[in-house]
Structures are given as structure tokens and as C-alpha cells.
Amino acid sequence: MAHHKSAIKRIRQTAKRTARNRYYKTRIKNIVKAVVTAVENGDKEAAANAMKIANRELHKYVSKGILKKNTAARKVSRLQTKVNSLGAA
Numbered sequence: 001m002a003h004h005k006s007a008i009k010r011i012r013q014t015a016k017r018t019a020r021n022r023y024y025k026t027r028i029k030n031i032v033k034a035v036v037t038a039v040e041n042g043d044k045e046a047a048a049n050a051m052k053i054a055n056r057e058l059h060k061y062v063s064k065g066i067l068k069k070n071t072a073a074r075k076v077s078r079l080q081t082k083v084n085s086l087g088a089a
Contacts, residue, residue: 024066031057032075039082047083054079 002008031054038047058072 024061028058028061028067028075032079035079036082039086042086044086047086051079051083 002011031050034050035047035054038050055076058067058076061067062069062072
């Protein structure tokens, strides 16, 4: 257990950040999974709606500093490619 005041504060900060990071990490996975599931089911409308939400949310996380710009762009690009493959099929 920490004895210094600064170390105790660091433990509190780490716990808070871990909880926040876990929330956003799970949220991002669920957003991506919603799009992928809709694509796998072949539902164009659901995939388009899920893609709209994913695009908005991922770019919102960029502005909050949770994701880097290129990471969000890459995820959105890959998801959009999957959604577009529904139209071709």
C-alpha cells in the first residue's frame, strides 16, 4: 500500500481513468459489433443506421481525445467498406 500522499492520489487517479477507459473501450466495441452484425445478417437498412451512429460516435470520441483521428478514420473506413459490400451483393 502506498504511504506517500502523491502515491495515494495516483492510485485514485488510475482507478478513475481505468474505469473511464474500460467504458469507452466497451462502447467502441459495441458500436462496431452493431454494424458488423447488421452486415452479417444482410440487413441494409439496419447496417446503414448502425453505420451512421458509428461514424458520429467514433468522431465524437476523437474530439474528446479518446481516440486518435486516424484510428477513428480507419475504423469508419473498414466498417463503411463492409456496409458498401451489401449493396454490391
